[in-house]
Amino acid sequence: xxxxxxxxxxxxxxxxxxxxxxxxxxxxxxxxxxxxxxxxxxxxxxxxxxxxxxxxxxxxxxxxxxxxxxxxxxxxxxxxxxxxxxxxxxxxxxxxxxxxxxxxxxxxxxxxxxxxxxxxxxxxxxxxxxxxxxxxxxxxxxxxxxxxxxxxxxxxxxxxxxxxxxxxxxxxxxxxxxxxxxxxxxxxxxxxxxxxxxxxxxxxxxxxxxxxxxxxxxxxxxxxxxxxxxxxxxxxxxxxxxxxxxxxxxxxxxxxxxxxxxxxxxxxxxxxxxxxxxxxxxxxxxxxxxxxxxxxxxxxxxxxxxxxxxxxxxxxxx
Amino acid sequence: xxxxxxxxxxxxxxxxxxxxxxxxxxxxxxxxxxxxxxxxxxxxxxxxxxxxxxxxxxxxxxxxxxxxxxxxxxxxxxxxxxxxxxxxxxxxxxxxxxxxxxxxxxxxxxxxxxxxxxxxxxxxxxxxxxxxxxxxxxxxxxxxxxxxxxxxxxxxxxxxxxxxxxxxxxxxxxxxxxxxxxxxxxxxxxxxxxxxxxxxxxxxxxxxxxxxxxxxxxxxxxxxxxxxxxxxxxxxxxxxxxxxxxxxxxxxxxxxxxxxxxxxxxxxxxxxxxxxxxxxxxxxxxxxxxxxxxxxxxxxxx
Numbered sequence: 001x002x003x004x005x006x007x008x009x010x011x012x013x014x015x016x017x018x019x020x021x022x023x024x025x026x027x028x029x030x031x032x033x034x035x036x037x038x039x040x041x042x043x044x045x046x047x048x049x050x051x052x053x054x055x056x057x058x059x060x061x062x063x064x065x066x067x068x069x070x071x072x073x074x075x076x077x078x079x080x081x082x083x084x085x086x087x088x089x090x091x092x093x094x095x096x097x098x099x100x101x102x103x104x105x106x107x108x109x110x111x112x113x114x115x116x117x118x119x120x121x122x123x124x125x126x127x128x129x130x131x132x133x134x135x136x137x138x139x140x141x142x143x144x145x146x147x148x149x150x151x152x153x154x155x156x157x158x159x160x161x162x163x164x165x166x167x168x169x170x171x172x173x174x175x176x177x178x179x180x181x182x183x184x185x186x187x188x189x190x191x192x193x194x195x196x197x198x199x200x201x202x203x204x205x206x207x208x209x210x211x212x213x214x215x216x217x218x219x220x221x222x223x224x225x226x227x228x229x230x231x232x233x234x235x236x237x238x239x240x241x242x243x244x245x246x247x248x249x250x251x252x253x254x255x256x257x258x259x260x261x262x263x264x265x266x267x268x269x270x271x272x273x274x275x276x277x278x279x280x281x282x283x284x285x286x287x288x289x290x291x292x293x294x295x296x297x298x299x300x301x302x303x304x305x306x307x308x309x310x311x312x313x314x315x316x317x318x
Numbered sequence: 319x320x321x322x323x324x325x326x327x328x329x330x331x332x333x334x335x336x337x338x339x340x341x342x343x344x345x346x347x348x349x350x351x352x353x354x355x356x357x358x359x360x361x362x363x364x365x366x367x368x369x370x371x372x373x374x375x376x377x378x379x380x381x382x383x384x385x386x387x388x389x390x391x392x393x394x395x396x397x398x399x400x401x402x403x404x405x406x407x408x409x410x411x412x413x414x415x416x417x418x419x420x421x422x423x424x425x426x427x428x429x430x431x432x433x434x435x436x437x438x439x440x441x442x443x444x445x446x447x448x449x450x451x452x453x454x455x456x457x458x459x460x461x462x463x464x465x466x467x468x469x470x471x472x473x474x475x476x477x478x479x480x481x482x483x484x485x486x487x488x489x490x491x492x493x494x495x496x497x498x499x500x501x502x503x504x505x506x507x508x509x510x511x512x513x514x515x516x517x518x519x520x521x522x523x524x525x526x527x528x529x530x531x532x533x534x535x536x537x538x539x540x541x542x543x544x545x546x547x548x549x550x551x552x553x554x555x556x557x558x559x560x561x562x563x564x565x566x567x568x569x570x571x572x573x574x575x576x577x578x579x580x581x582x583x584x585x586x587x588x589x590x591x592x593x594x595x596x597x598x599x600x601x602x603x604x605x606x607x608x609x610x611x612x613x614x615x616x617x618x619x620x
Binding site for chain 2: 019022023026029031033036039042043044045046047048049050051053109112113115116121125126127128129130131132134135136137138139141142143144145146147151152154157188192196219220221245253257271274275278279284287288291292294298299302
């Protein structure tokens with residue numbers, strides 16, 4: 001009995017000793033990572049403490065102890081605010097439209113690129129298609145506004161030349177067109193970039209499959225349908241599921257830059273809502289409540305996506 | 319090859335297929351390039367002549383006046399200087415930080431490896447949101463400072479993981495032999511791993527540089543009232559927004575905007591757009607090989 005206890009104690013001391021010995025041996029590695037661990041704490045984890053603001057009647061001049069606590073009042077206000085439902089409608093609408101178009105177009109484009117036999121032409125086409133990805137949303141918004149403008153905008157000119165319309169459409173002033181404009185702009189910007197992943201997946205398909213299909217006399221369209229598409233199915237499913245996690249985190253840059261007062265009812269998304277109704281109106285507590293809602297729903301969606309992913313592939317993405 | 323196709327009996331449908339494919343891809347290229355070429359042409363065209371319309375991809379009344387004009391605005395010159403500064407500083411500092419952290423995470427014998435990985439990965443999903451972050455910056459006294467462009471975005475988990483998955487492919491035996499020669503972990507990172515990670519570093523450097531060059535919202539939020547710290551993107555944003563029926567932009571000094579309403583707003587906008595876009599155009603095609611590989615690696619591993 002005694003021997004075992006002593007042994008056990010020695011074991012524990014040994015573990016501790018080993019920890020510190022390893023720590024010393026890893027001292028350079030710790031020195032190279034601890035500053036960043038600290039940095040991550042300050043800039044990623046500490047802001048979560050700011051969530052307390054949502055449960056207070058926060059006044060910047062007062063210290064934490066002096067703030068007045070109000071419980072869930074701000075959340076009640078939020079869920080009774082008509083603007084909130086409008087914002088959710090806009091967010092989800094643009095999110096779904098973005099997912100559908102943002103998947104279909106790059107997949108089609110990747111398949112088309114893959115069918116091009118001239119390597120030089122293919123490379124030029126790819127380089128050109130990556131360009132908008134690297135350009136800022138400020139520039140893209142400027143280009144979109146220019147192309148859609150009523151005086152000499154390319155789109156209006158083209159539509160008039162084709163005889164589809166008789167006078168220019170005021171694209172940027174029509175709320176009901178805003179979601180479509182955002183979706184098309186987004187596809188225009190990211191289409192080429194998003195082909196990278198699909199092209200990599202297509203490159204992984206064994207060439208013997210195509211050879212066999214050719215021998216069987218399958219046309220190139222049938223080869224795409226029966227070999228290429230099934231070959232990238234897994235990639236598509238993974239990316240689709242991952243996009244569920246970002247359903248309400250669609251950013252705000254495009255909406256901020258493309259929107260204006262005339263289309264506000266269609267352009268305001270969650271982050272803009274918190275920027276305008278929280279920060280710019282100095283309703284900090286209310287704005288933080290919006291941020292919390294955003295984060296919590298995103299996490300829940302992420303767990304849902306991960307669960308779905310596990311059931312399908314028996315693997316985890318988190 | 320062609321005789322084989324004829325034997326198969328599908329040369330006609332094949333030809334149609336090819337036409338459709340090329341037409342689609344060329345169509346995409348035109349739609350992608352036209353806006354840029356149109357803006358380029360307009361930026362070199364006389365501003366009064368531009369109002370007549372009809373300019374597509376060639377200037378009709380060539381002039382350099384628009385560019386001379388925008389380089390006479392001091393706010394744009396400051397913006398250009400700050401944008402270059404933040405891009406250079408942010409890229410160098412960000413690259414060193416991300417690669418250093420990535421190296422520690424790539425070491426199988428590092429005892430903090432698991433904890434730090436998870437701790438870092440969580441930041442990709444958890445965020446305090448706009449307003450708590452705004453107050454953090456305020457409490458750290460980083461409003462109206464240049465540091466706000468560099469420090470808050472120092473480490474991105476995504477970049478660290480891309481570099482780490484590249485470093486994982488470097489044979490560990492190299493490091494062990496260096497260790498036998500008495501090199502410490504920092505020396506190994508600096509002398510052996512960094513030079514071997516060039517493809518991954520090139521990718522991340524591009525992402526960091528483009529991110530820095532393109533960002534405008536941090537200026538808008540934290541430095542908008544500080545004239546000596548505004549960036550080119552922010553100035554362009556103000557100019558673009560000033561004419562789209564009174565947007566959020568006019569809360570800050572409307573200096574340039576006022577000047578513009580008397581001169582030639584459209585042409586000036588076009589010239590600034592080109593100045594903002596050009597540096598990117600000159601860099602990214604040469605790094606294409608690297609970032610395509612980097613993206614694929616990152617997507618497969620994480």
